Amino acid sequence: MQPIVDPAGWYPADLAANQDWIYTLTDIEIAEILAAVTSIEERGLDILDIRRGDVDMPHFDQTLAMLYDEMLEGRGFFLLRGVPVADLTHEQAAAAYWAIGTKFGRPVSQNKKRHLLGHVKNFGGDYAAADVRGYQTNAELNFHCDQCDYVALLCMHTAKSGGASRIASNVTVYNEMLKTCPELVEELIADFYISRHGEMSPGQDPWYKLPVFSFHDGYFSARGASGHAVKALDIPGVPPFTDKQRAAFKAFGETVRRHYFDMDFRPGDIQVLHNHVTLHTRTAFEDWPEPERKRHLMRLWLTDWDGRPLKPGFRENIQGVNVAGVPPQAPANVFEPA
Secondary structure (H helix, E strand, O other): OOOOOOOOOOOHHHHHHOOOOEEEOOHHHHHHHHHHHHHHHHOOOOHHHOOHHHOOOHHHHHHHHHHHHHHHHOOOEEEEEOOOHHHOOHHHHHHHHHHHHOOOOEEEOOOOOOEOOEEEOOOOOOOOOOOOOHHHOOOOOOOEOOOOOEEEEEEEEOOOEEOOEEEEEHHHHHHHHHHHOHHHHHHHOOEEEEEOOOOOOOOOOOEEEEEOEEEEOOEEEEOOOOHHHHHHOOOOOOOOOOHHHHHHHHHHHHHHOOOEEEEOOOOOOEEEEEOOOEEEEEOOEEOOOOHHHOOEEEEEEEEOOOOOOOOOOOHHHHOOOOOOOOOOEOOOOOOOOO
16 A cells, blocks of 8 residues: 555656667577577477477577566566568477577466467457457457466567557556555455356366455565456356445556557567566457468467565466366467467
């Protein structure tokens, strides 16, 4: 219930005035990425077999260490620009992307098929449906955080129009709500039911519980007051919102909409967000008619047990989507909802 001082507490004007959150790859770093892909192919490594120490990129590894520090202790996100995806097959791009992702954390499953390498595409689903995930549609999404420490997106193809990445600082949202409605901030420090969207093992609860705002060992961490909690209200046994909880969610949404920043992806961009301080969504988009040109983002959910300190039980609930008996997969592309 006190203002938070944290470099992750940025305002949109800060990002618009200075683009030092974008890092463009050097020729040496691009060469190291391509050499890493060649090495992976020559050794016959499956994507799931690639571990953090398996790929040596001396110059690029120094850059990735700097970006990791910026994400963990600084602004809470970055955009890496220039991966030469146009010169790579989907399998090669996936291998390069996975190798880069291992520098930040361990990939975890993103859906009931246990895809550790996910794909954000429009398959025509209805975002309002309880069992439809937003990444399977072309709809504008609610601000949210994913079930992991860091979420990474590699842009393979952009939309015909729309589809901007929209982010906001959860630190800023908290501080601004303290100014305008501190009594509602208190509501968001309590636990909320979060829907698993039907993606769970037999006998597992169809929900988990987390607060929107939490504190541990002097660190602030947050989730979104998102549609995942609203969808949980339709699950039998989940209590309805109180009037104050409903008002808190509304105030959260109104505050985020006053303090967001939009960025457009280019093919070869990698965006990495720290979920505990950064909210994200995207605008609605129109796809190209040709299947091979449709908007396509590869996605990684990454867990980092050495990351930001979290209250006991918090990180255990954000270890991805794990369904018993389903083996992990890392498809280089998908052509149906997953």
